[in-house]
Amino acid sequence: MTNKKSDCQDPLEVIGRAKGYSRKELIMNLPRHSKFAFNLIQQVEKIPEEFLRNSGSPMAKKFIRIMREISLESYRAMQFTRTEINNRGVLYGVVSLKHRVMDRVLHYFHGRWPQCVICLYNEYNGQTGIINEKGTIRELKLPLKEVVEKMSENRPDITYFEDIKFSGEKLFKTLYNSQNIIERENPRYFKKMIPDYCYKLPGMKNGVEKRNKSRNKKLNEFL
Amino acid sequence: MPSTLEKIRILGENSKYDICASTASSRTKKYPNLFGNSINRVGATATAGICHSYTPDGRCMSLFKALYTNKCIYSCKYCFIHSCKQRISFTPEEYARTFMKLYSMNVVEGIFITSGICRSADDTTEDLLDVVRLLRFKYHFQGYIHFKCLPGASQHLLKEAITLSDRISVNTEASNKEYLAEIAEQKDFENDIIMRQRWLKQIRVKHNVEILKIMKDMKQDNQLEFQEKMIKDKRQDGYKKFRWDGAPILNSGQTTQFVVGAAENETDWDLLKRIDWQYKEVDLRRAYFSSFIPIKGSPLANKKAESMERENRLYQTDWLLRIYHYKLNEIKDILTEEGNLPQGDPKIHFAQHNFRDHGLTDPNQASYKELIRVPGIGPISAKRIINLRAQKFEFKSREDLKSIGVVLKRADPYLKINGRNQTTLLNFCN
Numbered sequence: 001m002t003n004k005k006s007d008c009q010d011p012l013e014v015i016g017r018a019k020g021y022s023r024k025e026l027i028m029n030l031p032r033h034s035k036f037a038f039n040l041i042q043q044v045e046k047i048p049e050e051f052l053r054n055s056g057s058p059m060a061k062k063f064i065r066i067m068r069e070i071s072l073e074s075y076r077a078m079q080f081t082r083t084e085i086n087n088r089g090v091l092y093g094v095v096s097l098k099h100r101v102m103d104r105v106l107h108y109f110h111g112r113w114p115q116c117v118i119c120l121y122n123e124y125n126g127q128t129g130i131i132n133e134k135g136t137i138r139e140l141k142l143p144l145k146e147v148v149e150k151m152s153e154n155r156p157d158i159t160y161f162e163d164i165k166f167s168g169e170k171l172f173k174t175l176y177n178s179q180n181i182i183e184r185e186n187p188r189y190f191k192k193m194i195p196d197y198c199y200k201l202p203g204m205k206n207g208v209e210k211r212n213k214s215r216n217k218k219l220n221e222f223l
Numbered sequence: 224m225p226s227t228l229e230k231i232r233i234l235g236e237n238s239k240y241d242i243c244a245s246t247a248s249s250r251t252k253k254y255p256n257l258f259g260n261s262i263n264r265v266g267a268t269a270t271a272g273i274c275h276s277y278t279p280d281g282r283c284m285s286l287f288k289a290l291y292t293n294k295c296i297y298s299c300k301y302c303f304i305h306s307c308k309q310r311i312s313f314t315p316e317e318y319a320r321t322f323m324k325l326y327s328m329n330v331v332e333g334i335f336i337t338s339g340i341c342r343s344a345d346d347t348t349e350d351l352l353d354v355v356r357l358l359r360f361k362y363h364f365q366g367y368i369h370f371k372c373l374p375g376a377s378q379h380l381l382k383e384a385i386t387l388s389d390r391i392s393v394n395t396e397a398s399n400k401e402y403l404a405e406i407a408e409q410k411d412f413e414n415d416i417i418m419r420q421r422w423l424k425q426i427r428v429k430h431n432v433e434i435l436k437i438m439k440d441m442k443q444d445n446q447l448e449f450q451e452k453m454i455k456d457k458r459q460d461g462y463k464k465f466r467w468d469g470a471p472i473l474n475s476g477q478t479t480q481f482v483v484g485a486a487e488n489e490t491d492w493d494l495l496k497r498i499d500w501q502y503k504e505v506d507l508r509r510a511y512f513s514s515f516i517p518i519k520g521s522p523l524a525n526k527k528a529e530s531m532e533r534e535n536r537l538y539q540t541d542w543l544l545r546i547y548h549y550k551l552n553e554i555k556d557i558l559t560e561e562g563n564l565p566q567g568d569p570k571i572h573f574a575q576h577n578f579r580d581h582g583l584t585d586p587n588q589a590s591y592k593e594l595i596r597v598p599g600i601g602p603i604s605a606k607r608i609i610n611l612r613a614q615k616f617e618f619k620s621r622e623d624l625k626s627i628g629v630v631l632k633r634a635d636p637y638l639k640i641n642g643r644n645q646t647t648l649l650n651f652c653n
Contacts, residue, residue, distance in 0.1 A: 083328055
């Protein structure tokens with residue numbers, strides 16, 4: 001889902017609060033939303049592109065809101081999905097994706113680890129998305145542990161970071177705590193930047209986990 | 224012997240005040256094999272960096288930032304060194320491996336390699352280069368590396384650092400040699416710091432222009448001529464014309480950091496003059512400002528901490544210079560008698576000063592330069608106004624401006640639309 005300015009001046013380029021999305025972008029990406037209904041596409045095809053791309057119109061505002069929900073979810077998954085890599089070059093993690101953005105998240109990890117097989121278990125629908133070295137994506141309705149074992153078969157043994165004896169989580173927690181400058185604490189800004197579900201975790205202010213309990217699960221509880 | 228975890232705890236804490244770090248991408252999509260052509264490559268920098276966590280002060284924590292060693296031959300008065308009970312070091316392998324482990328967990332986007340100076344600047348720089356070589360050639364890491372140039376490091380080491388890193392920074396700390404001598408008397412302002420910044424610029428530009436020439440001869444691609452222009456071209460005021468110039472090496476350029484409030488009597492004007500000079504002379508990409516915080520046990524332990532507001536005002540003014548193309552002399556008009564920026568948003572102060580003499584701005588007639596002088600109108604809204612006018616659109620009311628992103632709350636006092644402007648209390652006074 002891109003909103004790039006083309007090299008030539010786009011005659012339909014909106015001068016507006018938000019650029020809006022072209023018909024092509026909307027048709028490609030609206031189906032990703034969990035509450036997508038086909039009549040949305042019919043509306044997109046009916047409405048002139050000038051109105052579609054101008055967020056001043058009520059319909060375009062609705063489309064932009066839908067597109068933002070989709071992009072926010074995939075961005076959050078890229079930001080906050082914590083992964084592990086086993087000795088067979090399989091990188092795995094857990095996501096919670098309501099919308100159909102698994103492919104975008106898989107491509108992100110594939111760009112960073114092109115020689116690995118990436119497996120992401122979606123807690124929301126119980127499916128595991130897989131992307132291989134060639135970039136081929138598929139989804140299996142299997143638990144993460146099974147998928148990781150299956151993908152690890154027939155792959156060479158490459159030991160990653162064997163001499164780091166303690167858990168990665170401990171490593172990150174230590175690093176994270178070391179970076180805090182108490183004199184610069186800004187709880188309001190902090191709350192604005194982190195996802196809502198993190199702020200409601202135990203230990204945070206007002207911290208009693210109210211949402212889906214599986215948010216608190218550690219990665220190895222899925223294996 | 225402390226464990227790796229203990230080293231991260233101590234050396235991470237020691238590095239936290241160095242805020243010269245961001246999630247900048249290095250835009251190397253054009254040159255994907257910049258650091259080798261291995262099929263085992265890891266990491267990418269083609270898209271802008273993603274922030275994987277936020278500290279309680281709201282700062283994005285996207286880079287692995289821990290000193291390589293906290294042993295240092297200098298004893299700068301503002302530095303944490305004075306409060307260090309334990310002097311420890313990583314080894315290059317340990318440092319690189321720890322980072323790769325964190326990278327595999329998707330908790331960091333890149334690495335910020337920095338250090339105290341143990342034995343000599345060259346010795347420590349060699350160790351840091353060992354880390355970079357391990358990352359690039361053993362782990363095939365193609366992602367973001369920010370390399371801290373140590374004051375006094377030799378040119379040949381910097382050359383190698385430039386070819387292997389995405390961004391390099393040299394901390395200036397103070398605006399001139401007198402103020403630096405006050406807070407870090409062992410450092411030579413001209414030779415240790417400014418000279419290194421000049422070298423970085425020269426090496427980068429020379430290398431990139433040579434590489435582009437070779438590629439031009441091979442490919443005969445007009446794009447490369449344009450890219451050469453991007454690397455060299457300057458604006459009228461002497462700043463680089465293109466911030467992101469798509470250079471083959473050190474695409475994210477060089478940055479620097481100042482400690483604000485450590486030196487007595489150092490004013491905002493002194494700092495702004497220095498950064499203006501650096502933008503013009505050494506192609507600085509951007510400056511960072513770190514408010515002075517007294518460290519227990521240091522010679523400045525009893526000095527009052529500098530306010531965050533001052534740091535914020537400097538950032539706002541830096542933005543006006545870099546993005547809004549304000550001139551330094553224009554900023555001088557709004558300074559207080561002491562030479563500091565006044566309380567509040569510098570752009571509003573400037574607008575109050577400017578519009579007093581030049582009258583209100585009519586969005587149907589003003590140029591781009593005049594539009595971005597209005598608080599509440601930034602480069603994007605200004606371009607939108609210009610584009611709409613090109614399509615014969617006329618702004619008849621405030622709502623027209625609101626719909627294109629203008630913040631009317633801030634812009635209203637300085638606008639005149641269709642002959643009408645905001646009514647103030649003064650209109651009712653005799």
